[in-house]
Every structure is written in C-alpha cells, then in structure tokens.
Amino acid sequence: MVPATSGLAPTYPSSNTAGHDAGTSVHAVSYRVRPESLAVREGQTATLRCAFLGLTSQSVVFWEGPPNFAVISTGREVDPRYPRHRIIGDPARGEYHLEIKDVDIREEGGYRCSTLGLTEKAEVTLNVVVPMKNPPEIKGRDVTFTAGQPMTLTCVATEGNPLPRLRWFNATKLLEQINQNAMAEVVPSVSLDLVIPEVARWDHGKNVTCVADQGYPDLTTNMAASTILNVHYPPIVRSRRQTLRVSEGETLDLSCDVDSNPQAAVSWRKMDGDIPGNAEIRGNELRLPKLSRTAAGGYRCLANNGILPSGEGSVTLIVLYPPSITSGFEDKTSALAGGEGFSLLCEAEGYPKPRVRWRRKGTKLYFDNPLEFTQIDYDMEGDYECVASNGQIRNDVRHTYVDVIGKPYINTVSLKVSVRSGDTARLVCEILSDPLPEETRWLRRGPGQQDKPVTASQRPGIRQEERSSASGVTNTLVISHVGRSDGGVYVCETTNTFGTFQRDFHMDVKAxxxxxxxxxxxxxxxxxxxxxxxxxxxxxxxxxxxxxxREKASTSDLTLPRALPPLPSYMVPAGSDPGDGLEMQDFNGTLKPRPPPRTDLEPYSIGLSYPTLKETVCILYKKKQTTNVPSYCDALVSQLTPVGLMHPLPPYSTVERQRPDGEDNMLDSPYLEDPWDTEGFVMPPSVPPKHRADKGINAITQC
Missing domain, CATH: 1.20.5 (Single alpha-helices involved in coiled-coils or other helix-helix interfaces)
Structure with a gap:
C-alpha cells in the first residue's frame, strides 16, 4: 500500500497484480452501511460510519475529506497529517468507520468512503457546530422615535457556526420579516431589520425581541436580544365627565387625564372668566372649595410637552343653588276697585330655573305669574305670596298685600227677607269700602219708584245698627213689630270719597x-x-x-146552622147520653161548648175544654199508674166500655191560635208517653158531610 499524498487521488492496484490470473474479473462491491452526513458540536468526537459487502483480501478502502477530498486513510492506515483521525470497526465484516476526536471547525466539509469496484461513491458532509457565545446585537435600540416618523431597528449576529437565522418578535407574536442579509466581511455575520413605516403612540413601550436560531436545538440553544421602544408623542387629554352638577357651598375637584411622552405640563383656564381666587391647582387637578354660583361655567385643561399639537380637554360646571326672588315689588300694592288690567310680576333666579307662582296666603290655590286680575273688586284684596321653587332644599317666598281702594260695594248675599207679621225684621247691609263709608242710610221705595229715607221718626221701632270690620262696615236696619204695611223694597245707600253705591232689599211680611x-x-x-x-x-x-x-139584615141574628157533631161511640160511657153535660155559648158569632167551672187548682185540668174529656184524663191516669188520681175517676172509668179503655182519644181538642200550623196542644203534654200511638187504633167513624160546619163560620174546634 502506498500512502496518499495531500491533494493527490488515491492509487489503485493494477488488474494484472500478482495473485490474479490473467483474464480474472473484479468482484462486485456494495455498501453494507452507507455513510451519512453528520453534525457534531465543536470539541466532541465524530464518527462517520462506512461498511462494504463483497470485499476481498485484495480490496483497498479509501477515506477522503477536506480540504478538497484529500486522502485521509488507505485501508486501515491514516495519513500522519490527521493525528486525531483513525479507522475503527471489524475488518471481517467490511467495517471502515472514520473516527475524529476533538472535532474543530477545520474538519467540517465533505467526506467520501470508496473502494475499487463501486459503481457510485457516497459523499457525506460533516457539520461542526460552534455555539454562539453572545446574543445578537440590536442597532438603534437607544434611539428615540417620534410618532408619525419611520423607525428601523437592525439585529446583527457575528458568532457561531453555522451563522444563526434571525427573527423579530413582539412578546410571542412574530413580526413581519424582511430578507435576512449575510455580510461577507472579515468576520462573517448576519443581520435582520425591523422596519415600521410610521410609528404611533401605541408603539411606545412595546417590547421587541430578536431571536438567533442556529438550527440545531439538540446541540445549541437560541440566543435573543430585546429592547423597549421609546416613542415620543403629543399629549392626549381626556375628561372623566363632560358635565358636573354640584350644589352651592360644596368643594369640587376638577381633573383631566393626560397621556403623553414625555410628561406634559398641565394648566387650567376658565372659558368665560377668571378662575375663582380660592382655586388650587394640583397637577392634573383643580380644586374649587366652597363653590359659589359665580364659579359655574366651562373649564379648560391644557397639556403641553413640546410636541405639537398640545392637548386640550374641557368640562362644564353647573352650580345648583336655591331660588331667589329678584323682583322689587312693594310689601303693599294698591288697586282701584272697578278697574281693569291689574298685573303684578315676580322674577326669580336659581338653577335649575325656578318655577314662579302666586298663591293666596294661607291657601293652596296657586295663580300663574304674573298675578293678573281682569276685573278688580274687593274680593281680591288680601295677602299674596310669590313662591319660587326649583326642586332644591328650600323655596323662596315674598309677601305683598293687595289693597283695593275705591267706592263702596255692598256684598250682602241675601237680598230677600221674609218675616211674619208681628216679628222683628233685620235687613243686613254688608259694605266693603276703602276708605270707610262717610254715610250710610236706608231708603224705602214708594209709588213711582221714589225713594224716601227711613227714619226713626216715621214710626216707633225703627233703628239702625252699625258695626265696623277690617274690610268695611255692616249696617243693619231693624224694624220691630212688623205689619203688612211694612213690606216692600228697601234701599241701602252708602257713600265714601270715591262715590256712592246702592242695593235693593225686598221684605215680604207673612201672616x-x-x-x-x-x-x-x-x-x-x-x-x-x-x-x-x-x-x-x-x-x-x-x-x-x-x-x-141586605147582608146586615141576613146576619143580624147569628145562630148555629146545625148541631155539633155527635161524640164517637167509644167515648160515650155506657148508659149515658152523648149530649149530657154540654152547655153552648156564643163566642164572636160562633156557638161553642162552655168550659166547666174550675173549682180546684189542679194543673192537670188546664187545657180541657169540655166536660166529657174527663174520662180521657182518668184513663191516662190509669195507664200511668199514678197515685194522684182525682176522686171522680173511679166512677167514670168503671162506666167506660172496653173499647173506650183501649182508645182514650178525646172527641175534641183545643187549638192554640198562636201556633202558625195550628198544632194540637195535647201533643206537648208531659204526661203522654205517645199520645198519637196508632198501634191497635181503630179510626172513629167520620162525620157525615151534613154535620160539618159551614165554611162561613169561623170554627175553632176540630174532630
């Protein structure tokens, strides 16, 4: 293996290398772990993973990286120029992972892991994140803006890798953004402007924040810078109440609310005059102690902070005070009796505007203002009051006396007098006069409408009585022992300085x-x-x-038209005559049996009307088994038949006329258990119709 030279491409073995037969093909190689881009914070360890499938013993793996994809390692050997780099992983599994310790910004860039036979080489990027040490800077934060002018704030970030993304917020609300500017200077930086075309007073005090975000929340935290906008604006004045109503004598504080930046100086003015001398200005308040009615009016609050326009507010003060009569009429006013067009005006001031009326003193009868009379007479004379009221605590009242002067007037109501012959007549003449009458006399109207004075010399018993009062005099003509010749028309005539007045009196003399x-x-x-x-x-x-x-002739001798009905057979004692012991008497035109004389005071005989009823009483005594049986009962009972003993009913019974139903008084006897018990009773034979009493006779007996 030949070490790679900086800036040179790796040298791959020839296809004719020893160990390979001529014409042998290269095996296909692929990624088992494909390299992926990676971001790592500066100073940490970065591992770029890479593994292959299909490697042979002859295969060579290369790592290339910055700058310009220089060869970092060949196989598992790392170029000495990269002391913090090494290849890790299991070769048997084809793993050739590149590990970089204590990464710095110089290791950031593109990396490539490749071998012979790959159809596509994977290129990845290693991002080395360098966190910002300081928040971004806001340029223009100390500038004061004036309402109505444009405002620009610039947020600048010069630290961090990568450079952060900048955003403006008002509290948590994202503000409208302008494109971020990246400035290629000696020191890389980024900036973002906040532009308000026309700042307003409600922008004052607004908190704006610039947030710098590097885009790697797992590796770095966002940095932010904030500022509070300082906007100068002219004063705005608001009055709490436009109109105030206060009673006279109270203390009032007028105030106005001023909104301005910077703070404004407040002054007060009175629109229609001067502020009361006892007023006190306390900042935004104007104190008016012990208000008087002259303090009413409009007040203006002026605020100025050097920024135009100045602020202004107004309030109207209404002082309520009770009415006061301002008219100067006299305590006594004269009017001529018989005149026309009397008028008396009463004026008053107060707030609210008072209602002015007139009334007769001592009454609740009111007149409109002015007090007017179309016709003046003595009835209108008296005390009058002008009353002014406006709903306040008290009313104002002023008195005057209307004095009616002029010729006399006779106010007598009754001008007709009736008197009996021989009595005393009094003709009363009530005179209203101011001044008082100088003379009052009586005249009598004779034939031809001629009036002649009535004097005491004409006949005895004539005199005049005079009595004075506050409104005039009362003159009475007294005529004693009036005769028919004294009747007629009398005239009361009275005179004072202004003239004479007469009134006729009619006197009627009766029998x-x-x-x-x-x-x-x-x-x-x-x-x-x-x-x-x-x-x-x-x-x-x-x-x-x-x-x-004819009726009197036919009824002059009243007789019983027929005999009384016979007694029932069961009530007749054996061997006796039914008519024995009966004595008839005339009772209001009707014949009745005469009751027996009462020789004893036995209460049991009360109510018996006929002698033949004794048998019934005796039988009842027997049934009751009482001991007080009269002595005659033994003989009577022994003579009765058995049927009579079974049915001791009387042939006649008395009827009480006081009872409305005519009920038999035997029913109420305390000595009968059941006087009308019908058990075993045999009805006696009815009386034949020929024996019945005539309907024209008022019979009081019943069968």
Missing amino acids: TNTQAVVIASVTVIVLLILFATIFICIAKRTGLTERVR
Missing part, C-alpha cells in the same frame, strides 16, 4: 201662626167633605149600599 192654623184647618175640612160626597155618589151608582144593607 201669623194663628191665622195660618185656621186657614189650614178650614182647608182640611172642606177637602174631607168633598171626598165624602164623591164616595156617596159612587156608592149609590154602583148599588153598594143596598148590598151592605
């Missing part, structure tokens, strides 16, 4: 009470006679009187 009673009595008697005459005439025409006369 006395005695005369009225007589007239009423005579009227009633005449009406009764008239009604009686009419009734008699109608009765004669209809024949009513003749029928009444």
Whole structure:
C-alpha cells in the first residue's frame, strides 16, 4: 500500500497484480452501511460510519475529506497529517468507520468512503457546530422615535457556526420579516431589520425581541436580544365627565387625564372668566372649595410637552343653588276697585330655573305669574305670596298685600227677607269700602219708584245698627213689630270719597201662626167633605149600599146552622147520653161548648175544654199508674166500655191560635208517653158531610 499524498487521488492496484490470473474479473462491491452526513458540536468526537459487502483480501478502502477530498486513510492506515483521525470497526465484516476526536471547525466539509469496484461513491458532509457565545446585537435600540416618523431597528449576529437565522418578535407574536442579509466581511455575520413605516403612540413601550436560531436545538440553544421602544408623542387629554352638577357651598375637584411622552405640563383656564381666587391647582387637578354660583361655567385643561399639537380637554360646571326672588315689588300694592288690567310680576333666579307662582296666603290655590286680575273688586284684596321653587332644599317666598281702594260695594248675599207679621225684621247691609263709608242710610221705595229715607221718626221701632270690620262696615236696619204695611223694597245707600253705591232689599211680611192654623184647618175640612160626597155618589151608582144593607139584615141574628157533631161511640160511657153535660155559648158569632167551672187548682185540668174529656184524663191516669188520681175517676172509668179503655182519644181538642200550623196542644203534654200511638187504633167513624160546619163560620174546634 502506498500512502496518499495531500491533494493527490488515491492509487489503485493494477488488474494484472500478482495473485490474479490473467483474464480474472473484479468482484462486485456494495455498501453494507452507507455513510451519512453528520453534525457534531465543536470539541466532541465524530464518527462517520462506512461498511462494504463483497470485499476481498485484495480490496483497498479509501477515506477522503477536506480540504478538497484529500486522502485521509488507505485501508486501515491514516495519513500522519490527521493525528486525531483513525479507522475503527471489524475488518471481517467490511467495517471502515472514520473516527475524529476533538472535532474543530477545520474538519467540517465533505467526506467520501470508496473502494475499487463501486459503481457510485457516497459523499457525506460533516457539520461542526460552534455555539454562539453572545446574543445578537440590536442597532438603534437607544434611539428615540417620534410618532408619525419611520423607525428601523437592525439585529446583527457575528458568532457561531453555522451563522444563526434571525427573527423579530413582539412578546410571542412574530413580526413581519424582511430578507435576512449575510455580510461577507472579515468576520462573517448576519443581520435582520425591523422596519415600521410610521410609528404611533401605541408603539411606545412595546417590547421587541430578536431571536438567533442556529438550527440545531439538540446541540445549541437560541440566543435573543430585546429592547423597549421609546416613542415620543403629543399629549392626549381626556375628561372623566363632560358635565358636573354640584350644589352651592360644596368643594369640587376638577381633573383631566393626560397621556403623553414625555410628561406634559398641565394648566387650567376658565372659558368665560377668571378662575375663582380660592382655586388650587394640583397637577392634573383643580380644586374649587366652597363653590359659589359665580364659579359655574366651562373649564379648560391644557397639556403641553413640546410636541405639537398640545392637548386640550374641557368640562362644564353647573352650580345648583336655591331660588331667589329678584323682583322689587312693594310689601303693599294698591288697586282701584272697578278697574281693569291689574298685573303684578315676580322674577326669580336659581338653577335649575325656578318655577314662579302666586298663591293666596294661607291657601293652596296657586295663580300663574304674573298675578293678573281682569276685573278688580274687593274680593281680591288680601295677602299674596310669590313662591319660587326649583326642586332644591328650600323655596323662596315674598309677601305683598293687595289693597283695593275705591267706592263702596255692598256684598250682602241675601237680598230677600221674609218675616211674619208681628216679628222683628233685620235687613243686613254688608259694605266693603276703602276708605270707610262717610254715610250710610236706608231708603224705602214708594209709588213711582221714589225713594224716601227711613227714619226713626216715621214710626216707633225703627233703628239702625252699625258695626265696623277690617274690610268695611255692616249696617243693619231693624224694624220691630212688623205689619203688612211694612213690606216692600228697601234701599241701602252708602257713600265714601270715591262715590256712592246702592242695593235693593225686598221684605215680604207673612201672616201669623194663628191665622195660618185656621186657614189650614178650614182647608182640611172642606177637602174631607168633598171626598165624602164623591164616595156617596159612587156608592149609590154602583148599588153598594143596598148590598151592605141586605147582608146586615141576613146576619143580624147569628145562630148555629146545625148541631155539633155527635161524640164517637167509644167515648160515650155506657148508659149515658152523648149530649149530657154540654152547655153552648156564643163566642164572636160562633156557638161553642162552655168550659166547666174550675173549682180546684189542679194543673192537670188546664187545657180541657169540655166536660166529657174527663174520662180521657182518668184513663191516662190509669195507664200511668199514678197515685194522684182525682176522686171522680173511679166512677167514670168503671162506666167506660172496653173499647173506650183501649182508645182514650178525646172527641175534641183545643187549638192554640198562636201556633202558625195550628198544632194540637195535647201533643206537648208531659204526661203522654205517645199520645198519637196508632198501634191497635181503630179510626172513629167520620162525620157525615151534613154535620160539618159551614165554611162561613169561623170554627175553632176540630174532630
């Protein structure tokens, strides 16, 4: 074997070498382990694997590598120029692996493992990765940019093998990339620009990062460099509230929010005047203590940081304060009675704008503002209040007195007076007047509408009574013992400085009470006679009187039309007459048996109407087996038939008229166990129809 010379191709044995017969062919050789490219970190050991099939004892394997595929080894021998290289593996298995210890950047390049007889030689690359020691550099990071201008940042990487791939991020968001530039300088480097055509204020404070990635995550880690953008922009002013409503006397802090870079200086101005003298400026705030109504208006907040345009914000301050009446009307206002067009205006200020109304003092009756009256009279005189309200804590009220002056006016409601003859008449004349009347007199209207004064000299009992009040006087004409001749029209006439006023009074004199009673009595008697005459005439025409006369003649002697019904046979004692012991009497036109005289006070005889009922009572005593049996019962019971003993029913029984159903009072007797027990009872024979009582007779007995 001949050692390879640097830069020379390997020398292969001739086909006529000893050991080979002439005309013998070369065996086919192939890769059992084909070499593959490899990346290894600088300083580590790299192994390029290569193995063949079909090698003979005469076969020679060559490794070629950088620079320019120089021969590194022939067979298993390595050129001395490569002290860190060696061939490893099992020759019997055709293994010729190239091992490089402590790899450096000089071993990076292309490698080839070959032998005679290969149809294709495999070429592989060994990449020696040198990690970056420092992150990339951002050029322009300390530059301050102004909003509206373009911005460019450049990321440069000069270390590492291979040179890294650069990318820009905002936090985790990948930014738009521009083609990476590889700079062929003395020191290899790579760069990437971040370009923003027009930077804005919201770019201020943005964190941008340049990341360098060598592409071998198992061998190296990414390196990154970051910077925060510094963008200058003009101030932006925002008012928290456009309008503020504050009550008078409170303390208010006006504030505006300013966004700017660099920080802006803030000042305050009042749009329609000067800021109150007690105001305090505290940075972005303006304090207004103890607000007055003059502090209301518009306020402007100005911010300036040297970058145009300056910032400006405004706020409107509304000061709420209670109403205050500004009108200067007097406490007393005069008006002429009978005049027209009275008007009184009341003005007030306040915020919100107050509502102004008028009302009569002491009432809840309101009038619109201005207070107006189309016709002035004494009724409108009095105290009035102007009330201004706007929903604040208190209202403002101002008083005035409307004084009506002028000629008198008679305000009497009742102008008609009725009085009985002989009584005292009082004609009341209520006079409203300011000033008070100078004279008040009474006149009586005579024939021809002539008024003559009424004086005490005309007849006794005439006098005048006068009483003063705040609004005028009351003059009363008193006439005692009024007669019919005193009736008529009386005139009350009153006069003051402004003129005279009159009013008519009508007095009606009526008859006395005695005369009225007589007239009423005579009227009633005449009406009764008239009604009686009419009734008699109608009765004669209809024949009513003749029928009444006939009925009276037919019923003048009331007799029983027929005898009482006989007693049942079972109630008649043996050998006795059914009619014995009965005495009839007339009771309201009806014949009834007379009850027996009551000589004793035995309670058991109460309610018995006929003597023949004694037998029944005695039988009941026997059935009860009581000891208090009357003495006459022994003889009566012994005379009864057996049937009578079995059925002790009375032939007649009394009926209580107070009971609505006419119930027999025997049913309520406490001495009967079952007075109407029908067991074994034989109904007595009915009374023939000819013996029944006539329907026209009010019978009170029952069978």
